[in-house]
Amino acid sequence: MLSYRHAFHAGNHADVLKHFVLVQLCRYLGQKDKPFWVIDTHAGAGLYELDTGYATQLKEYADGIGRLWTRPDLPAALADYVDLVRACNPGDTLRFYPGSPWLALQTLRPQDRLRLFELHSSDSKILQENFRDQGRQVSITTGNGYHALKALLPPPPRRALVLIDPPYETRDDYSNVISALQEGLTRFATGTYAVWYPQLARQEARQLPDKLMRLPIRNWLHASLTVHTPSVDGFGMHGSGMFVINPPWTLHQTLEGIMPYLVRVLGQDAGAGFTLSKEGD
């Protein structure tokens, strides 16, 4: 039984970190003429309304994209991502927040492809409505994204970004991420893989970064953004992280500039902070 709906959380601090990194990864792949694929194993609904429905209940976007929306001092790399969010908002008001499929699609050239997987039938239906008329560039499968790696890797152009962004509703997601990566890396060792994970009190979440680092990989980057002190009762998410396998060489330097800014703007108390590390540190 799937209960997670990303619409409750769209545009929160975790989406900001994840989607900023996603845009950076796509931009880098787009620097060479050769085509690339983006495979989004947990795509969500693709685009979210912020002023109606689920998003209005918790208003998580207010402490995420909402805090960046009117900033006049955005660093250039972050402004690139915020400009993409602006592109799906017709006026000055923040009313829509794009999900990973929408953001990735904006960065693609005609020769690139987007392969989307979403298991929840309702979100998959919304995703299909949001992405109709995209022709062969976009394909949407209602199904298990972990199986996508077996089916699609290696991709025909031998250049791809795989975004793995599960809901972590159950502890299976933690082990599934590791086994999907083991499978993916066996089939396509040179691909770029980006895994998002939540910072939670639960043991599986705390152990995931170490497990990712122990995969048979030579090149990785890990960035985490904590927005507040963990709650005393152990409930709730106090931050999140992105673990990137085979990152662009430019990403570490870009994040060195951006992470302190994100802590300043998105931090909610003295417990806010970031970590940034890479293979060999």
Ligand SMILES: C[S@@+](CC[C@H](N)C(=O)[O-])C[C@H]1O[C@@H](n2cnc3c(N)ncnc32)[C@H](O)[C@@H]1O
């Ligand atoms: C965190 S949300 C994805 C958000 C999206 N990647 C974004 O950044 O806009 C996780 C999504 O994964 C879906 N999901 C859960 N298990 C799945 C699975 N095994 N395969 C594909 N999708 C799954 C959920 O229904 C949910 O929409």
